[in-house]
Amino acid sequence: MRTSIATVSLSGALTEKLTAAARAGFDGVEVFENDLLASPLAPEEIRARCADLGLSIDLYQPMRDIEGVPEAEFARNLRRAAHKFQVMRRLGADTVLVCSSVSPLAVDDDALAASQLRRLAELADDFGIRVAYEALAWGRHVSTYDHAWRIVEAAGHPALGTCLDSFHILARGSDPKGIADIPGEKIFFLQLADAPLMAMDVLQWSRHYRCFPGQGGFDIAGLVGQVLRTGYRGPLSLEVFNDVFRQAEAGPTAVDALRSLLVLQESVGLTEPPPPVVPTGIAFAELVTPDAEPVSEILEALGFARTARHRSKPVDLWQQGEARVLLNTGPGARRDGTQLAAVGLESPDPAGAARRAESLLAPVLPRRRAPRDVPLDAVAAPDGTELFFCATDRPGLPSWTGDFESAEGTQRPAPGAGGVRRVDHLALTQPWHQFDEAALFHRSVLGLGAQESVDVADPYGLLRSRAVTDADGTVRIALGVGPAPSADEGGRAQHIAFATDDLVTAARRFRAAGGRLLPIPANYYDDLAARYEFEEGEWETLRELGILYDYDREAGAAFRHCYTETVGRVFFELVQRDPGYRGYGAQNAPVRLAAQRARAL
Structure with a gap:
């Protein structure tokens, strides 16, 4: 299917956004009105620029607070709409998005809303334009997609259809199975956005935390499957409001956006790219x-x-x-x-x-x-x-x-007691604006499964971490983003964790060979003694060597780990992982981060 992206999803001036979308490989764009208003180019010049780039203009949006208002107000709305339709003809856009009203003047009267939307569609039809009516999740009287469809159906005009938006549908917990009741030809447009599952005001959630499909917690593939079964053949379009994306470079964001649609199309059976080959x-x-x-x-x-x-x-x-x-x-x-x-x-x-x-x-x-x-x-x-x-x-x-x-005279040492056996996991620090992109990349490209994100307190902010693994934990990569120790956003250290079957022996040998382990505050061990019961002498050994400890009660498995000092931007971790323990000692991360900060001062 054709792919499209709303210009509001990318950073920069309108021309930069168009160039980024085209270079990434999108077929079309939704032009956001604010981007047009801020552009020095005339609508005809934007139309020509899109044509040169191979982009269609699939939607002009949004038109707000149109329907369900007193007649005098609606007359003013029609005047405004006529002017916008003229602009759209110059722009070369044939579909306009109309959001359900949030105006305090709007009344709860479906018949009035249908009548006024029909009159709007009649005017649009004179300009060769279609009207796609969308239910905002925070609409004053119309906030669900099925309600919006009932109004469109009642209006009964061929130039009036509905726009389905995955965020507005799924954020409200609406069941997308009802989409089957909408004829495919009356679904004029489909906008897609994922989002992390959060308990917050839906408007703020929408404006700041949307992300690309596969980066959040919504079942976007299930919704798209419902839409495709209606016979919808319009574009799959991304409309993502996200504070991070709007500050990040447009080019990589556009590539990440298109990757999300490629993965989505694969998941609903529209395409068959080469299958994932999971690393072993x-x-x-x-x-x-x-x-x-x-x-x-x-x-x-x-x-x-x-x-x-x-x-x-x-x-x-x-x-x-x-x-x-x-x-x-x-x-x-x-x-x-x-x-x-x-x-x-x-x-x-x-x-x-x-x-x-x-x-x-x-x-x-x-x-x-x-x-x-x-x-x-x-x-x-x-x-x-x-x-x-x-x-x-x-x-x-x-x-x-x-x-x-x-090398002459050397051979690979076989690990004895306390020796390193393999790489347990890698911890890769991500640029602040690419955390969600990295998670999607490692899942879709490498075929790894993603665990839930974990937030960890850092002395100077918050560290966010998400691990991706294969099914049996042979490959583990912890992706992290957080405050850097300097103005350089890439300054945070990365590390390699080595697995051993006897961490105490490994730590003693390392120290005996001149290695320096990261010192851990005594207060940590006082708290450890309060939370866990240890075999005689075990707690004292952990404290002596700077070994941190975690225990998964559900799995009945422990995790012991310690760290070397940092060299450049890299440090090493030694870990002893009991069978069944699948974590990374996240509860110990604040102590480790503080200890590393203290050593850096």
Whole structure:
């Protein structure tokens, strides 16, 4: 189906919004009246600009407070409408959105509303324009889609139909099954927006917290399925009011918006993109650094060994068990310190994973390859992290390890008691305006499942986190956004968590090898003693080593974890996870964040 987006969903001037929508791949736009009023271009020039960009103008909106008012007021409304219809003809738009009235002058009289909407439709028809009547969730007398349809049906004019808006329907808890009663040809337009489930005034909810389909808690696919069964064949259009989107760069937001519609069309059976290929593990995490020594010291203290070096690039492979870290000191290393730049994802079908990613608008990354280098497919995540689809030492598939030559006299250390066995999870900090985009990306492109968002108190604000995982927890990525420790919005550290079967032994060995664990305040352990009962000596050991503790009573499973100090923008975590524990110790995050802040001062 054709795709469209309301200009109010994007930031910038109208011309910037149009360009962003076209470059993302949208077929059309809804022109929001405020965008037109603020533009220096005449309607004819905007029409020409859209034509040059390959965009249709699918809707002009909104026209407010028209129906159900005293006759003198309605006469003024018709005069206003006639002027707007003239503008629409210059603009090349043939459908106008009319919202249900919120005017204090409006009366609760469906017959009057139908009569006045019919007269409006007669006037619109003279201009070759259709009127799409929409029920606002906070409309004074008409606030549900079925009520709006009854009025449209009573008016009985071919130029009058209804506009269905997923937010207005689902925010009120209306059952979309009633859409089946509306003939498809009388649904003139379909606007889509998701939203997080919140208990708040619906107007404020709508104006500030809408998001793209798949980023919130509404069943958008179920609603769209109901609409399609009526025979509706108009565009799928996004109308999203969101404070973050209106401040973010229009281009990436438009791409994210179209991705949401591509995923939605797949979910309702309209398209069949390449199927998701769910990763089965973390092949490697790549750190870029201008100075490898501080990171190397930490890795050595953790029990890692430098086992190989890339044959053509300044990249070292450090290993322990199934955990692999690449240290890259090449030209891409930034002066502001060590950072997590790339992740290798084990994939049962690397080529298929790349095809899926490209079909959902993930930017494919060009690679500089020497003649003997293994071909690897890579795409960029919304935060810029490079994601490589890998096969590690599997028969019949090229392995990325083939680019590395073993370091003389070294071999991968087998983890003994307290050794690192694998990567437990990665924590990736997102730019403040791309948190929802990142969650949708990792779910749709990688096929991971998303857990509920968690809000964590930070000493200087609030940290929001959402984990995405595969079904059995082999791949875990925690996406976070929150206040940065400096004016640089990307300043917050990221981290790699390593799994061990004996955290106490691992922590003692790390310290004995010269490693420094993050100090945790004694007050935390006083509270821990009040909340949990420990075996003799266990509480004292946790306090001594700076190990944090969490327990899931429902699963009967514990989680123990501790942290290294930060190097550049990266730190490491050691975790011991009991079977059945699926979290990340979120209740300990405020203590960890405060301790890290204290060390940074």
